[in-house]
Amino acid sequence: MAQDDHSGTELAAADSSHAVQEFAGSTGTAVIPHDAFENPGFEPHRPRVTDEDPRREKRAQRTVYTLFYLSILGSVWAIAAYMLFPIESNDVGAVRLNNMFIGLGATLALLGIGFGAVHWGKTLMTSAESIDIRHPISGSEATQQGAVEVFRQADEESGFSRRTVIRNSLIGALLAFPLPAVVLFRGFAPQDQIPVELLSHTMWAKGTRLALDPSGVPIRAADVTIGSAFHVIPEGLIDLEHGKLEEKAKAAVLLMRLDPSELNETPDRASWSYDGIVAYSKICTHVGCPVALYEQHTHHLLCPCHQSQFDVANHCEVIFGPAKRPLPQLPIAVDDEGYLIAQSDFTEPVGPSFWERH
Amino acid sequence: MSTATTRSTTPAKRSFTAGASEYINDRTGIAVAIKGLGRKAFPDHWSFLLGEVALFSFIVVLISGTFLTFFFQASMAEVHYDGSYVPLKGVEMSVAMASTLDISFDIRGGLFVRQMHHWAALLFVAAIGLHMLRVFFTGAFRKPREINWVFGFILFILAMAEGFTGYSLPDDLLSGNGLRIIDGMIKGIPLIGTWTSFLLFGGEFPGTAIVGRLYTLHILLLPALVVALIAVHVGYVFIHKHTQFAGPGREPTNSVGPPILPIYAAKAGGFMFLIWGVISLIAALFTINPIWNYGPYDPSPVSAGTQPDWYIGFADGALRLIPPGWEFVWLDRTWSFNILVPLVAIGIFIGLVVAYPFIEAWIKGDKREHHIADRPRNAPTRTAIGAAGVTFYAGLWAAAASDLLATHFSLTMEGVIHALQATVIVGPFIAYFITKRVCLALQKKDREIVLHGYESGRIVKLPGGEFIEVHQPLDEYERWRLVSYESYQPLMIRPNARGKITLGQRVRASFSRWFFEDRIAPVSKGELESGHDGHH
Amino acid sequence: MTRTKRRAGRRHPLATVALLALGLVFTGGAYAALSTGTVAQAEIDPNSQQTIEEGKKLFQANCATCHGLEAQGTANGPSLIGVGAASVDFQVGTGRMPMQMQGPQAQQKPVQFTDDQVKQLAYYVASLGPGPDIPADHLVNGGGDAANGAELFRINCAMCHNVAGAGGALTEGKFAPPLTDVSGVHIYEAMVTGPQNMPVFNDLNITPEDKRDVITYLKYLQDNRSPGGFELGSLGPVAEGLFIWIFGLGAIVAITVWITAKSN
Secondary structure, three states, rough: OOOOOOOOOOOOOOOOOOHHHHHHHOOEEOOOOOOOOOOOOOOOOOOOOOHHOOOHHHHHHHHHHHHHHHHHHHHHHHHHHHHHHOOOOHHEEEEEEEEHHHHHHHOOOOHHHHHHHHHHHHHOOOOOEEEEOOOOOOOOOHHHHHHHHHHHHHHHHHHHOOHHHHHHHHHHHHHHHOOOHHHHHHHHHHOOHHHHHHHHHOOOOOOEEEEOOOOOOOOHHHOOOOOEEEEEOOOHHHOOOOHHHHHHEEEEEEEEEEOOOOHHOOHHHHHEEOOOOOEEOOOOOOOEEEEOOOOOOOOOOOOOOOEEEHHHHHHHHEEEEOOOOOOOOOOEOOOOOEEHHHHHHHHOOOOOOOOOOE | OOOOOOOOOOOOOHHHHHHHHHHHHHHHHHHHHHOOOOOOOOOOOOHHHHHHHHHHHHHHHHHHHHHHOOOOOOOOOOEEEOOOHHHHHOOOOEEHHHHHHHHOOOOOOHHHHHHHHHHHHHHHHHHHHHHHHHHOOOOOOOOOOOOHHHHHHHHHHHHHHHHHHHHHHEEEEHHHHHHHHHHHHOOOOOHHOOOHHHHOOOOOOOOOOOHHHHHHHHHHHHHHHHHHHHHHHHHHHHOOOOEEEEOOOOOOEEEEEEEEEHHHHHHHHHHHHHHHHHHHHHHHHHHHHHHHHOOOOOOOOOOOOOOOHHHHHHHHHHHHHOOOOOOEEEEEEEEOOHHHHHHHHHHHHHHHHHHHHHHHHHHEOOOOOOOOOOOHHHHHHHHHHHHHHHHHHHHHHHHOOOOHHHHHHHHOOHHHHHHHHHHHHHHHHHHHHHHHHHHHHHHHHHHHHHHHOOEEEEEOOOOOOOOEEEEHHHHHHHHHHHHHHOOOOOOOOOOOOOOOHHHHHHHHHHHHHHOOOOOOOOHHHHHHHHHHHOOO | OOOOOOOOOEOOOOOOHHHHHHHHOOOOOOOOOOOOOOOOOOOOOOHHHHHHHHHHHHHHOOOHHHHHHOOEEEEOOOOOOOOHHHHHHHHHOOOOOOOOOOOOOOOOOOOOOOOOHHHHHHHHHHHOOOOOOOOHHHHHOOOHHHHHHHHHHHOOOOOOOOOOOOOOOOOOOOOEOOOOOOOOOHHHHHHHHHHOOOOOOOOOOOHHOOOOOHHHHHHHHHHOOOOOOOOHHHHHHHHHHHHHHHHHHHHHHHHHHHOOOOOO
């Protein structure tokens, strides 16, 4: 693919330097001028003060062993702190002291070794530099030929290229054998459940009372004053033996009361609210965070995760942020005893969009 | 391995050392390795230590994590907390959450280890990021190191996966909402999304399986992969030998630096303890992930300022920047472009990151090995592309903190989002342009210095009354640092063997023009001589 | 530090920065947990004619411009009839009222009146129509159940005010303020009156005992510093991420510069 684009007239194909000969290969579009500077070679070695001044050397030595002794002190301190700062008193302050003093001891122990070792290396160890010679990574021509020969011979002896039926059937077998493992992944979730079914229904049903989260106490319509926001779960949720969080993750609702004159309700959903009281799913239609930041004057609902904003006064339509769909509304009514109840389940799946949703 | 020549004398051995090493060598044959590696040179530059930061913080993560596994229980069974922390007493929570609280409040030093683990994890990923930037901007990914760039990149992805799985384990409110977001994102993927989420969570979200599953990934599969890849990655550093910056005596064919034994060992060994010390200091004094504030996961509550750990921030930010309405029902199916677009954009971005070495090599057509690290200014286009990438990433990253930016700088959250949308789209181009101009200007300045020397600050009055500043010429060592780089020129389209100009050639030529149109060649000997005569 | 020659071997130019950064990281020493006491309340008779008269005078001098001479409301300010003493005590007692200027929401500033004057204003407004009263001391002294309060706080409050009460952003430049040094009385009053855009949490939503528990939890947070050390503003992963990049990695880069700088 890459041609030697400049092995021509105005530029030298390869410099005379050692470097280019050692690592032969196309230089591509690199420009290699004729009269480049040459490497001047190593700079003269400059001794450090600790090489020349014995007193400075002594001092460096003192610094190094002092640091190592400090490290030992730190270790002792950390062990002592473990014993001297118990946390069994149910007091957060004790935990704070325990954490801090064990940690500071360990810090001293570690930093003492670290600073000491580096200082030793920098000031006292002989400062001459090593020089390694690099060789091409590919190895010598003979080695490469040898490797090719090994493969050729192995192919010859096994007949891998010749016996095509054997080879191809092996490839087929190798492709097929992981497939059973893929099937096993179905067992990751219960066999008797279909996700789309589950996503389409919640615990809400006709007549389910709206109850307070987390106490489960049912809510009367009269309790909900204008400007209020109630965090709601279906009655009976807290008594569930299994799947409480799964149900809550779909059924969580925010109940708000607005001045009825401020609600712009479409005619088909006018009966879904009760005297300015509206109930909306709390689960964001974007990726499912609880949308619960209610502003009582602007009637905005804000999701704290990705800042989608919904307008409660207009059926929770999206006014900002990445969400597309309005929050699903829970149709509510009031029963004989004055408690708020659901008219039905949500009329659409709640929460994030999914492929089969339509 | 290589034959190492040194310029220093080997220290005399003491008899105990001799005896001990003989004992060990008789049983292991380790002398071959010691002789081969012990005096290998390791080039010295502060930025060459960044990979070690990642390595050493990973060791902290590994050791502290092992301690935590002795106490943590990855179960989502519900219990009533009865530990020491008063504001959670009697609260229903998962065993995972309760055992994490016990580590924090009922095991002496447990909180310290937990904080070490989490802080070290943040540092681990941050150090990998900085290390990648260093490798990118110095061109240390060029042949023969392209494959090691890929290994390093995979390590970065694995580190993020390790981080996210670990973040989710305590089953607290913050991480639970993080998983909720992951669930929502997975569900938005066409065709497979719904079932993938269903299988991952073992049924409906949140289910009772996810913590246990993530735990297996977090402490078994992912660490095994990370350890194995680190071994390969570091092994390649030995095989390739480290790159070095241009300098006197530094050739493409050698590697110059302090020998591994003793100086490099002392410095790197000491450095390891220093990093551990810094992590320990931070863990001793600064709270991280106070799950006792977040409380147990419950799908109903959420906290203001719900964010992932920093390394997932760019993905979260990408989700936040999508304008309203990017979701459609088509063919009776839901197409969530508000999720797909961020996923695809991030996919393309990280795809470009991993592919960059191969792209640059193709454009240049340069098949030689490169062991001299570039100064970023000497590869202006690459540096500018890097700056554009950093700007794009930083814009997404900042978007994950849009709410905090709004409150802390008294802005509106809508304004912050709009500004960051602009940053992510326009910012990379501006960053590219500015960086490229700065690089070219710096190269010009280098040329100027090579040709005319430094301004010495000494003002001299000439006999004619004119004042001039004396320029101090460079010595040959300093000059070498400034002139020893290679420049490339745009590819000229040539017909191939069959006399045709292929499309590939044309594309390559236009890329090459983009890369190398503006190039500033290093000063040559001839230029210096004529330049000297011409001026002061 | 004078530099005569640009040669390797001098101290690295970043060394000073490195030292400074290191110093900054180390300047976290030992410190003790702070605790804040509760402020005693002045005794003012809510029903005496004198209190109401004083309040009316204060009202007409300071509030009537926006709220009208009889607190009936104007174009610039809502009617205060029926908002109750709690609302006035909160708005004036936290310095939100009198408002300096119209904005996304009333900003907190130094309180303009003495405690007595605030109470006089409050009882004057309370005399105009029934509304929530200033809570009794036993409801706001932090003697409740912190665990119950914490759970209620997470469900009803944390989405705006953050789980640790650090505050958070709302739409269009509004924000939920931090609760880290708000008194129990004001927290209680805010819940019953719903100031600004905050929803109302009436006594049937969160009972007075539950409100006491919420306040107890917030007091617990105020009185007990985080067991892990400095809280970094309790802002969560963003603050943690910034900290590890700036101070953690910053300190370590400073160390790398020191390690590789040639020794003199």
